Amino acid sequence: MNLRSYLLLDELLKKHPATHKENRAFGLEHPLEQNRPIRQLFLWMEKHISVLRQPCIGDLFSSYVYTVTLILCILVFIIGFFSGIGLLGYSGQEPVNIIYFLAMVVFVPLLTIALAFLSMLKAHKAQNLLVHISPAFWMEKIAERLSYAKRADMKKIKIDPLVGNWLVIERSQLLAWVFSWGLVAALLGAVITKDIAFAWSTTLKVSPEEFYDFVNMIAFAWRDFVPEAVPSLELIEQSRYFRLGEKVDARMIRHASMLGEWWKFLLCSALFYAIILRFGMFLLAKIGLRRALKKSILSQKSAVRLLHEMNEPLIASTADGAEDSLVKTTQGHLQEIKKLNTLYDGVLGWSYSKEEIAVLSDAIGIAASFMLSVGGNNSLANDAYAVSRSYGEMLLCIKAWEPPTMDFIDFVQALSQQADKIIVVPLGTPQEAYQPRSNAVQVWARKLALLQDDKVWLKI
């Protein structure tokens, strides 16, 4: 995973190019990738990449990072080269103090590597102080001068600070590495084109033996393979240089050709500390950056959601399509009466048994010449018989809590052919003392109103 693919994926995720269903289908097509989220995300990206508007931000941004890096690399190489030339500037008067050069190719790299290490450990902090002293921090400044960085959508990209920090760390390792190549080139160039007398010189009280140990320590990595690149004690003794007095020690002049032998040591130091070690750091930073990119992608809401969508079964239990809703008709009009008389021509009990009708008519204080049970589990023939016996003013008692069915409506219509007046009486349960609930009565009222029959009345 690199910066470009990170940005492309990031951009694509924001676009939501596929539905949950499509994503799940994709997840099922690639069952082996379930435990490799990054790989799965990339496969997914390959499939949908065409959705992105060209040129994509990912391409733009990574190409501008590339350009900036290139410019800086050239600059840094030149600076490295000229600092090398400066350090090795040999006038023929004074030998070149290798300590300067060693500082540049051993101590400075060691120090900055240590710093880089620290900043790697702290890269997850949003505000990373160490990042700001690195040269790559200035990349941004250069980037701002580049014309295409001004594109509106480029400004919009917000790089995750974790990624940003790692990017800066990685780039600074690269730049430091290129800088070191500049130094090495200067060293080689100087060695080839001039004869340089190297010497060492320090204010500190250091005996040649101590310095020899020290040099040996520095050379630990190659002293066994390239022994000629480790200065001998003799050489060290002979190349000690005191600046007291204007002239060079006669003994040194005698061994002038030998003094040049230092260059092998210097070259190996530069190669090992400034090039190889630094390259190791660069690789480490690259790995760190890659991990940061992965971590950053995987912590994004949209990526988390996509992975859920791909890897968890897509379950649904609802109906698709909207349901037609019942149009509540308020049409029609129903005649209502408030108070019942005591005597009617007949009483019919819808879904009441004969005994129940007797009890309830007692309870509500009505009498009639005949009482019949209809509806319920009576046969249709029985209902037809009840209709045929009906005449005049009929009471039709119903259980208010039950819903009016079409069966009932059929019956009322048939009854209306025979009787002159049908009073529908909704009743509550015996426990409720036959008092119906008003919302239940309303349900019956609405249903009966649909009949639009002048003979039908409702007791409310």
Place this chain on the structure above:
Amino acid sequence: MNFSHPKFAVVGHPNKGKSSIVASLALDDSVQISDTPGTTLKKRSFPLVADGKILYELYDTPGFQRARHVLEWLKKHDVSADKKQEAVQSFLYAHQEDERFRDEIELLEPIMEGAGIIYVADGSKPYSQEYEAEMEILRWTGQPSMALINLIDQADYVQEWKRALEQYFKMVRVFNPMTATFKKHLQLLESMAQLKEEWTAPMKISIKYFEQYHEQMLCRTAETIAQLMAESLAHVERLTLKDKEAAATEEKKIEEMYKKTLRDLEYKSQKNIEKIWHHGHLQKEEKSLAFENMDLFSKQSASIFGLTQKELIVTGATGGAITGAGVDLLLAGHTLLLGGAIGAVIGGASAYFGFEKLAKINLLGQKLGQKYLQIGPMENQNFPFILLGRALYHAQTVASVSHARREKLKLETNQAFKNQWMDESKRKSLYRYHKKFQSEAKIDAEDIKTYEKMILEILKKCINV
């Protein structure tokens, strides 16, 4: 007949809660439910689909309208017991175009295509003989069947219903779609599995998927709440100033803006959670489902969902309070202990921790010329608990409310809610994460994940799974 997957037709008399039962089993809040009989006009299928595969199918149907007519027609074609099914089939055939039997045909069709019968009765109304015709018809279809007693009202006629239903159905269960918990749903699915031998295995799988489905919803909810917490606590609001100095009105303004953003975040998160639980249709117009009249920044929320002084001290949350908000309140506790007044209103809240200061207001940008006020991130140590408490309470309610519910939901805020899930160790570990979210540094994705796990655990405890 088609044995590809189990099918169940929910049938019965009109207005007995067939659609309610289907809505609650299918977690579908778009089903038409009303107290007008005949609400459901057409049969509707509610398949449980996992990765495109139908595991079982549930049918909502209209109620019987002319059961006696159908039964008489069937009886006229008097046939031997093994031919009864064919009689029903020929009834359907003969009445395809008959408007009068539209409802019966709608409900009998899925049964004749192999669906098991789930007969719904209302156990809060007395049993009556008028049900016998329809139960008899169902018997004629020869399909495996069970009965569910639903309780729409308070009255209880369950025993007499049981006696009657047992004459017709080998399995009778009580199931209340309004109050049934997730466990009850699964139990019902298990009963349905027993209707037919071939269905046992596929229904077992269905139950597995259903559990997974529920788990998914819980996880999404925990994610949403964790996101809300992290976002709200880290939020920073800015206000560009016109003059050099920040006037008191501007300080007031930025604080209001800050509060508004936090309220909006809470609202959005609530809406998301409602969507996760398929309650998207629920009170679309309502501003907020849960806490009308109880603002996020009200004393009431603080006293119900926040920590008490003692809890804050024990948790160590006073350290933060000293730098930022509320130290004055804490130290001068006795004067601000509105215990008497609020306790009386709310009923026994022991303390109220203030909202006077939520976060520091800073004047920034002096050097650059463009000055602005900045408020945030949240410094108040009690606020995270209040926000979290409200979110959990809302989620718990949404997760347990039935999909059959159509009237407006009113939440009775429960004084004891906090104690249902929070103990000292939870409080302490929550507090640790709140502190992290409240710091200005970027929030670590790992932290949010761990926090999310904690929330999930708490949610499960609240929702009782």
